[in-house]
Amino acid sequence: MTIGFIATLFAIGIVGSFISGMLGIGGAIIKFPMLLYIPALLGVGSFTSHEVSGITAVEVLVTSISGVLAFRKGNYLNAKLIFIMGTAVLVGSLGGSFLSSSFSEEGVNIVYGIFALLAAVLMLIPRKQVPDTTEVTFNKPLAAGLALFVGVGSGIVGAGGGFLLVPIMLVILKIPTRVTIASSLAITFISSIGSSIGKISTGQVEWLPFIILAVAAIIAAPLGAKVAKTMNTRALQIFLALLITLTAVKIWTDILF
Numbered sequence: 001m002t003i004g005f006i007a008t009l010f011a012i013g014i015v016g017s018f019i020s021g022m023l024g025i026g027g028a029i030i031k032f033p034m035l036l037y038i039p040a041l042l043g044v045g046s047f048t049s050h051e052v053s054g055i056t057a058v059e060v061l062v063t064s065i066s067g068v069l070a071f072r073k074g075n076y077l078n079a080k081l082i083f084i085m086g087t088a089v090l091v092g093s094l095g096g097s098f099l100s101s102s103f104s105e106e107g108v109n110i111v112y113g114i115f116a117l118l119a120a121v122l123m124l125i126p127r128k129q130v131p132d133t134t135e136v137t138f139n140k141p142l143a144a145g146l147a148l149f150v151g152v153g154s155g156i157v158g159a160g161g162g163f164l165l166v167p168i169m170l171v172i173l174k175i176p177t178r179v180t181i182a183s184s185l186a187i188t189f190i191s192s193i194g195s196s197i198g199k200i201s202t203g204q205v206e207w208l209p210f211i212i213l214a215v216a217a218i219i220a221a222p223l224g225a226k227v228a229k230t231m232n233t234r235a236l237q238i239f240l241a242l243l244i245t246l247t248a249v250k251i252w253t254d255i256l257f
Helices: 003-023 028-042 049-070 079-102 105-124 140-157 162-172 177-201 207-228 233-256
Strands: none
Touching: 003 028, 003 049, 003 207, 003 233, 028 049, 028 105, 028 140, 028 162, 028 233, 049 079, 049 105, 049 140, 049 177, 049 207, 079 140, 079 162, 079 177, 105 140, 105 162, 105 233, 140 162, 140 177, 162 177, 162 233, 177 207
């Protein structure tokens, strides 16, 4: 691995983890396309879709827990929400990660593209502004069912599922924005445990790139979470919607054309 490749991976880790901490997502929605396209575009190296999904699965563990620790004060971590959705997403991600080894490269990209498209559609649906409070009520069976669905797909692509959990929590479950950001990081961490077990067991993890990205995550994710505490919640939602939409467009353009 060249110095240029290492520097590129570290830069991807810093940018991706900062945005992850700020938006309450594990970072796969950002890092999957960045790892797949940027090193190859710069001519410093390349990864297959399976390698990217393995690296991001384990790296999301570090990014999400770093963000959770930054949110531990302020009552934004909702224990009931985290337990219900975290349990369901863990079961799904464990199953999906073992299934992933039987998917082709294009199959992994298609699953990722479907999830990115779903997230983009959810984020673009107009909704009433939910008061920015720490008081939360939600439909528990619906939350568990949706988390299970997200877990299976996220296990396949090596994501924690935060990029889809966040719009689900905001739009369908109507959870306040800051509680969504903090709690989704904790749920994503739980999800990534299942994804990591499956990816490691089936030999899909490249360890040196993971270490580089993990170091960057430890530095950048808490900084992003700190920024999220002070940013306007509407601005956070718009930024996430644009990010997911652009990613979905890029992935589907590559799949179709």
